[in-house]
Amino acid sequence: MTLFEAQEKLRTYGQEHVLKYYEELNEEEKQALLDQIAATDMSILEACKHREELAKKGEITPIATMQLPEIQAHSEEYRSIGIQAIREGKVGAVLLAGGMGTRLGSEDPKGMYNVGISRDLYIFQCLVNNMMDVVKEAGSWFHLFVMTSDKNHAATVSFLKEHDYFGYNGAYVHFFMQEMAAATDYEGKIYLEEKGKLSTSPNGNGGWFVSMKNAGLLDLLKTEGIEWLNVFAVDNVLQRIADPVFLGATIAKDCVVGAKVVRKNAPDEKVGVMCLEDGRPSIVEYYELTEELMNAKDENGDPAYYFGVILNYLFRVPELIEILENHLPLHIVEKKIPYLNADGELVKPEAPNGYKFESLVLDMIHQMKSCLPFEVVREREFAPIKNKTGIDSVESARALLVQNGVTL
Numbered sequence: 007m008t009l010f011e012a013q014e015k016l017r018t019y020g021q022e023h024v025l026k027y028y029e030e031l032n033e034e035e036k037q038a039l040l041d042q043i044a045a046t047d048m049s050i051l052e053a054c055k056h057r058e059e060l061a062k063k064g065e066i067t068p069i070a071t072m073q074l075p076e077i078q079a080h081s082e083e084y085r086s087i088g089i090q091a092i093r094e095g096k097v098g099a100v101l102l103a104g105g106m107g108t109r110l111g112s113e114d115p116k117g118m119y120n121v122g123i124s125r126d127l128y129i130f131q132c133l134v135n136n137m138m139d140v141v142k143e144a145g146s147w148f149h150l151f152v153m154t155s156d157k158n159h160a161a162t163v164s165f166l167k168e169h170d171y172f173g174y175n176g177a178y179v180h181f182f183m184q185e186m187a188a189a190t191d192y193e194g195k196i197y198l199e200e201k202g203k204l205s206t207s208p209n210g211n212g213g214w215f216v217s218m219k220n221a222g223l224l225d226l227l228k229t230e231g232i233e234w235l236n237v238f239a240v241d242n243v244l245q246r247i248a249d250p251v252f253l254g255a256t257i258a259k260d261c262v263v264g265a266k267v268v269r270k271n272a273p274d275e276k277v278g279v280m281c282l283e284d285g286r287p288s289i290v291e292y293y294e295l296t297e298e299l300m301n302a303k304d305e306n307g308d309p310a311y312y313f314g315v316i317l318n319y320l321f322r323v324p325e326l327i328e329i330l331e332n333h334l335p336l337h338i339v340e341k342k343i344p345y346l347n348a349d350g351e352l353v354k355p356e357a358p359n360g361y362k363f364e365s366l367v368l369d370m371i372h373q374m375k376s377c378l379p380f381e382v383v384r385e386r387e388f389a390p391i392k393n394k395t396g397i398d399s400v401e402s403a404r405a406l407l408v409q410n411g412v413t414l
């Protein structure tokens with residue numbers, strides 16, 4: 007893109023200020039900035055001016071969850087279906103590790119966080135240990151796809167390689183990078199993080215399959231015959247990955263998606279809950295849950311919206327390919343965004359100062375025709391690390407790891 011073309015584009019979106027320091031840059035920096043301007047989707051930025059319109063939902067009704075007694079009654083049958091699928095190479099796992107982990111506040115990728123006390127025990131290591139249980143049970147490896155972003159790719163790859171993938175088979179580990187989106191102030195003006203660089207952040211975890219495609223990984227799915235992908239977050243150190251019973255239940259119920267859920271511990275707990283929206287599977291975020299929905303009962307008299315998602319989903323690959331071209335709703339999130347102030351100095355704010363633009367994996371569920379919400383025991387499978395202390399923290403996760411027999 008030439009300077010003239012960049013100016014045109016910026017004028018269209020009211021972002022001319024990003025060229026403020028252009029004349030101070032050397033030739034290479036100038037070109038890098040013009041390339042970044044060319045690659046940035048600025049059409050989405052206006053949306054922050056009418057955020058409330060983005061969250062419109064259809065008609066919400068309850069969805070049936072497969073609950074613990076039913077799972078226990080059929081666990082051997084489901085387990086053998088799941089194990090067979092893993093042995094046949096039909097299952098892969100996708101680790102979503104492109105996030106910035108701003109709440110945890112570490113400079114390193116979240117997976118590099120050491121939760122050990124008397125020994126080193128990194129988040130990535132906990133996840134690999136959990137995967138190894140399944141590898142041992144099935145007697146075969148399954149492919150692991152690790153999504154990173156521009157901000158943490160190099161550190162993630164070298165850390166995992168340095169630690170020899172914590173015992174996982176390197177031939178089965180594949181990295182790919184997600185796309186970035188510009189970050190803005192509250193007026194939708196793009197921040198600069200350097201004189202020649204727009205402030206960007208990872209564009210949410212919803213673009214993972216598009217990013218896999220862009221990285222050329224769909225060919226590998228095809229040649230390896232991978233039919234199911236288990237997508238999971240980096241920060242839940244207790245989660246079961248490629249869980250054979252979950253997989254077998256989703257296959258047995260002929261669903262194209264499975265979603266692990268936990269029973270909420272209070273009606274107003276801050277988790278998204280499974281539901282039907284206009285007759286299709288969907289998730290209502292906690293801030294969208296009205297008083298009426300919170301207190302609603304299903305036909306058995308139980309709370310109708312009581313199973314929260316834990317970001318562990320199984321997707322069938324053919325259906326993922328079908329929805330590749332579909333757009334996902336945009337989420338505009340308030341975050342702390344490092345920026346250059348009026349004097350050109352870098353500021354790392356203590357409080358949120360603007361917006362990031364994200365799409366979310368949970369919105370993919372609504373594009374699918376069927377979904378099995380699958381209950382898991384919270385204390386055994388849900389220990390997310392979002393903060394240093396308090397709820398969903400290093401502290402709470404450590405306590406849960408110990409409770410589950412892990413030495414810290």
Ligand code: UTP
Nearest residue numbers: 102103104105106107108109208210211239240
């Ligand atoms: P979170 O919503 O907790 O975001 O991500 P985060 O960026 O890790 O943390 P905060 O909000 O800044 O504190 C849930 C999962 O989705 C991944 C994260 O790495 C985590 O596994 N994620 C999130 C991505 O892979 N890409 C993104 O753009 C955002």
